[in-house]
Amino acid sequence: MKTTKTVMLTAAAAASVFALAACGSSGSNTSSGNSNIDCASGSIKASGSSAQKNAITDWINAYQEACEGATIDYQANGSGAGIQDFINAQTAFAGTDAAAKDKDLDAATKRCASGPAINIPMVGGAVVAAYNVEGVDKLVLTPKTLAGIFSNKITKWNDPAIAADNQGTKLPDANIVQFHRSDSSGTTANFTDFLSQAAKADWTYEPGKEWAAPGGQGAKGTEGVTSAVSSTANSIGYVELSFAQDQKLKTATLKTAGGEVEPTSENASKAIAEATVVGSGNNLALELKYDTAAQSAYPIVLVTYELTCEKGLPENQLGLTKSFLTYTSSNDAQKQLTEIGYVPIPDSLLTKVQDAVKAIS
Amino acid sequence: MNGDKVFFGLSRAAGVFVLLLTLGIGVFLAVTAVPALRENTANFFTTQQWLPDANPPAFGIAALAFGTVMTAIIAMVLAVPVGTGIALFVAIYAKPTLGKVVAFLVDLLAAVPSIIFGLWGLEFLMGNMIGVSAWLDTWFGWIPLFANDQDVYTRSIFIAGVVLAIMIIPTISAVTREVFVQTPQGHVEAALALGATRWEMIRMVVFPYSRPGMISAAMLGLGRALGETIAVALLLSALFEINWHITEPGGNTFAANIALKWNEAGSIGLSALVASGLVLFLITLAVNMAARLIVARKRDFVEGH
Numbered sequence: 022m023k024t025t026k027t028v029m030l031t032a033a034a035a036a037s038v039f040a041l042a043a044c045g046s047s048g049s050n051t052s053s054g055n056s057n058i059d060c061a062s063g064s065i066k067a068s069g070s071s072a073q074k075n076a077i078t079d080w081i082n083a084y085q086e087a088c089e090g091a092t093i094d095y096q097a098n099g100s101g102a103g104i105q106d107f108i109n110a111q112t113a114f115a116g117t118d119a120a121a122k123d124k125d126l127d128a129a130t131k132r133c134a135s136g137p138a139i140n141i142p143m144v145g146g147a148v149v150a151a152y153n154v155e156g157v158d159k160l161v162l163t164p165k166t167l168a169g170i171f172s173n174k175i176t177k178w179n180d181p182a183i184a185a186d187n188q189g190t191k192l193p194d195a196n197i198v199q200f201h202r203s204d205s206s207g208t209t210a211n212f213t214d215f216l217s218q219a220a221k222a223d224w225t226y227e228p229g230k231e232w233a234a235p236g237g238q239g240a241k242g243t244e245g246v247t248s249a250v251s252s253t254a255n256s257i258g259y260v261e262l263s264f265a266q267d268q269k270l271k272t273a274t275l276k277t278a279g280g281e282v283e284p285t286s287e288n289a290s291k292a293i294a295e296a297t298v299v300g301s302g303n304n305l306a307l308e309l310k311y312d313t314a315a316q317s318a319y320p321i322v323l324v325t326y327e328l329t330c331e332k333g334l335p336e337n338q339l340g341l342t343k344s345f346l347t348y349t350s351s352n353d354a355q356k357q358l359t360e361i362g363y364v365p366i367p368d369s370l371l372t373k374v375q376d377a378v379k380a381i382s
Numbered sequence: 383m384n385g386d387k388v389f390f391g392l393s394r395a396a397g398v399f400v401l402l403l404t405l406g407i408g409v410f411l412a413v414t415a416v417p418a419l420r421e422n423t424a425n426f427f428t429t430q431q432w433l434p435d436a437n438p439p440a441f442g443i444a445a446l447a448f449g450t451v452m453t454a455i456i457a458m459v460l461a462v463p464v465g466t467g468i469a470l471f472v473a474i475y476a477k478p479t480l481g482k483v484v485a486f487l488v489d490l491l492a493a494v495p496s497i498i499f500g501l502w503g504l505e506f507l508m509g510n511m512i513g514v515s516a517w518l519d520t521w522f523g524w525i526p527l528f529a530n531d532q533d534v535y536t537r538s539i540f541i542a543g544v545v546l547a548i549m550i551i552p553t554i555s556a557v558t559r560e561v562f563v564q565t566p567q568g569h570v571e572a573a574l575a576l577g578a579t580r581w582e583m584i585r586m587v588v589f590p591y592s593r594p595g596m597i598s599a600a601m602l603g604l605g606r607a608l609g610e611t612i613a614v615a616l617l618l619s620a621l622f623e624i625n626w627h628i629t630e631p632g633g634n635t636f637a638a639n640i641a642l643k644w645n646e647a648g649s650i651g652l653s654a655l656v657a658s659g660l661v662l663f664l665i666t667l668a669v670n671m672a673a674r675l676i677v678a679r680k681r682d683f684v685e686g687h
Contacts, residue, residue: 099645198534203620205646227436230646238537238631239620
């Protein structure tokens with residue numbers, strides 16, 4: 022199945038390469054309009070993570086508006102497929118939810134003619150616990166109670182464990198209706214990674230893209246969970262921040278070692294700042310610190326990367342790829358992320374990102 | 383003479399082609415499934431969890447098989463009587479004009495894409511069925527099947543079964559209607575002339591004559607119910623546990639599970655999904671073969687008369 026798909030993609034991509042080979046690319050350095058984009062022209066393809074799709078789409082629109090003669094096509098076909106496409110030299114960069122490593126990174130490096138393939142953190146996100154309980158406008162949960170709720174050990178809203186952190190709030194004597202993702206999802210992976218690190222004793226299930234805990238109800242896709250929570254009384258579910266904001270769902274405040282934190286883009290960005298770089302050189306693969314004690318850092322975060330060649334991209338892809346990534350890692354572009362519910366890369370890390378992009382040649 | 387040869391060749395090629403196609407699908411599924419089955423650390427048939435991309439991989443089809451069979455049974459229990467009833471009404475009871483209208487509406491229902499049924503089930507039926515499920519729990523809760531310990535009545539096998547039933551009613555009623563209409567008019571008139579009421583005539587003439595066709599119709603419906611994917615994927619809670627309490631959230635089916643996990647599955651995950659697809663393939667093959675056997679036997683009986 023997979024091979025057929027690849028073959029078809031190959032054929033399609035080959036056709037477009039022929040069609041576009043004539044265009045080539047040249048750094049024409051014309052900043053146009055009011056944005057300071059160092060434009061390049063030409064045409065590139067990219068594919069991968071659907072988690073960063075909205076951010077990339079917004080950026081592509083802004084970039085193409087400013088730069089005439091540039092076409093960037095991003096297909097949100099999933100991180101795994103995106104990395105495969107990149108390895109098969111179908112795309113100029115791949116979007117991925119988890120930094121490519123080991124076998125994948127080796128294969129990607131092989132694809133790059135003369136240099137290593139690198140993971141560049143570009144778009145951050147946050148996963149929030151959205152709830153629907155009438156009369157409760159602020160809900161404070163610890164990682165421990167969160168793990169209890171999602172593993173079906175805490176089943177009532179007025180459970181003493183929840184009440185302890187919410188003094189002064191009248192919690193209903195009702196069953197908790199818990200929603201998780203029924204499909205495989207990076208959101209589930211991040212959420213369960215967080216639980217298994219920040220609430221080790223209470224979350225004993227395998228973290229990963231598949232939901233492994235008992236009980237609760239599954240709904241398909243972030244949209245499914247969002248609509249289930251908004252239409253079901255006394256429910257709670259985990260969704261990406263942008264969806265909770267869109268649907269105006271109430272979101273739980275998290276009580277970490279650093280105090281109570283609200284799930285906002287700003288606070289999530291502070292948690293990303295706590296991550297350590299585990300990649301070497303310009304490969305900025307990160308290890309997130311889910312149990313951070315930093316003040317007002319919201320720790321349920323994810324970072325999505327762009328995987329590309331530090332050196333050795335084909336000549337006709339190089340200019341536009343570098344120019345586009347320079348734009349997306351600019352302060353202006355990162356600032357836009359907050360408006361659509363994503364999380365900007367924190368300044369401390371962003372300078373490294375910008376250096377890594379500069380090194381692309 | 384030559385035309386005969388050419389036509390024979392063509393039709394034989396078509397026949398062989400179907401055979402090769404079925405065989406090819408089976409072989410493809412089996413070959414693709416091998417890597418996952420080899421890596422699997424749990425029993426493929428009795429395990430209720432699905433973690434093929436975990437380390438080590440552990441997955442099994444027990445919960446999937448249960449959910450698939452259970453939703454299909456509920457769908458059949460509801461859809462066969464209703465579908466047969468519609469067919470009887472259209473073919474025998476209704477005035478021809480009214481019958482045509484009803485038949486047209488039922489055919490229209492058959493043309494509704496399954497994603498529409500799924501969305502309708504999710505956004506409309508699920509909320510409005512809570513009362514029915516709760517009623518079953520209150521009055522028939524002493525039967526384990528209808529008991530509900532969670533007092534949550536959404537995203538259950540029962541609701542998925544009801545939506546499946548609605549989806550297969552048109553299939554069943556369309557085929558049975560065609561069969562009922564074929565009943566020899568002479569037999570019908572003879573029965574009526576002997577003083578049989580309409581119901582007696584149906585029981586003594588129409589049903590025996592139509593039985594093979596009715597079974598085929600039911601099997602067509604069953605096939606659709608077993609393989610239905612997207613509507614079930616939207617509706618079910620997709621939990622990997624066998625839960626006999628059919629009104630509680632839970633349940634998962636082969637087809638729905640493949641649709642839900644395919645996008646993000648790793649290499650072992652894909653292979654594991656194909657393995658589950660192979661099981662579904664074999665189940666539907668077995669169901670169809672059983673149906674053919676039954677139909678063949680009944681047909682001898684009818685034609686022998």
